[in-house]
Amino acid sequence: MKHTACGEELERLFKESEERRRCLYPNSRSVEKALLRRVEAKEVYSPYPGLFERSCWSAQEYRRLVATRVVKTLAELHPEWVFTSFSAALMYGLWVPYSRLNPIRICAPNASYRRRSKHLWVSRLAPTDVHLEGEANVTGLCQTLLESALDAPVHLALPTIDSALRYLLISREDLLEYAQREGYRRRGIGRARAAFAHADGESENGGESMVRGIIIELGFMPPIMLQAELPDPLNQGHVYRVDMLWELDDGRCVIGEVDGARKYKDADCLKGKTTQDVLVEERQRESRLTALGMPVMRVLVRQIFEPGYMESLLEAFGIPRIGPGVR
Structure with missing residues (x-):
């Protein structure tokens, strides 16, 4: 008779993963099957293929928390991955718009797998100034913010950049200098420079930053x-x-x-x-x-x-x- 993961076992596994601030990664095929059945019944939520969260975590106000846990879990499963752009920004504790929480973004210049999928974007650029932040290997802050600004319109990049300035992690001048040096001829660099030039650490939340970004986009x-x-x-x-x-x-x-x-x-x-x-x-x-x-x-x-x-x-x-x- 095949073993089937019961509710009590799943409860225990969820509790253990939450205590570690990770998503639940099934340790057996029977657990995975049980979780997938609960996903179909909308009792469990899968924010990334093979990773699971309680369904209550899928509520909008928890989306950034869940995205952070996804990155931490993937960092544990793939220690060679270096996260960049908005995924790295999460590890720095910066404000990331909901629409840029997914897909997960990594730097992997020698990777053989697909460059882009629904859940994972792979940059072929070599990561610079890699270090551990929030239990994940991430690109340096300048590269993280430049990739974010190249990856999104101004109104979505500005909240992340503003929060970096607000937390005194970097200056506007450092960002502009980095963009001038590392952004030459990259697609979207004009938009990224505009976001850096208008960044302001006085912005108190992402909503205010998005409004200002739209004003800039409209001219x-x-x-x-x-x-x-x-x-x-x-x-x-x-x-x-x-x-x-x-x-x-x-x-x-x-x-x-x-x-x-x-x-x-x-x-x-x-x-x-x-x-x-x-x-x-x-x-x-x-x-x-x-x-x-x-x-x-x-x-x-x-x-x-x-x-x-x-x-x-x-x-x-x-x-x-x-x-x-x-x-």
Whole structure:
């Protein structure tokens, strides 16, 4: 009689892998078959061929955590692999957009397997400055960020680059110098240089960085300052911090605020208030900011990819175009 992995055994294996911060890699054919049956029943999630997670980990808010565990597991299974681009960025603890968590990206100049598949992209470039980061061999930070910027449009590369500057891991000048030296004639280098030139460690989250990236791609004037502090006109000594600030040629200033559900959720956690309380405070805050003579342009993250949304918004608030944009 063939042995079949039971629920208790799978529970034990999942617990062991989670304690090690790894995905579950089956240790026998019977375990693998049991896991595949549960994948079909949507009880178990397979983020990478042969690797498994509890189904609850597939929720959107856990996607970066799962992607990190995938890289760590693959690093253990393939110690010769060197991770690069967004996969390496995860190991550095940088912010990576959901759409760039997969496929896994590695440098393997002498590899015989396919260069690209649904789950794995292989760069034939030799990795430089390889070191251990987050229990995986990764390319140096400059190469990691350059590969990320070559691999994605500005609005998806900028969040990762901004977070590297925010954590003081590197400077904008170092990145531009590296791109000048190592990016010559590489496909997408103009886009990568634009992302490096506009990177700003003052950006507080990926949503704000993506909005700024879209503004740059569309050829509109980017904000002159992030997280600008403005005085409260009714409370001397109190200041309001705004996400973005523009100063236009005609002397007007425009405030940009990036709104997303995560922003309000985080505020609730920090202040112990309901979402309704936070929204009421936001309306009061906005009324006081407009009293300074500065219109407030609110950008909804959930709409930034809708055709024409950002262009119409920027034009309505008088933000000028300054060039053809970056593609």
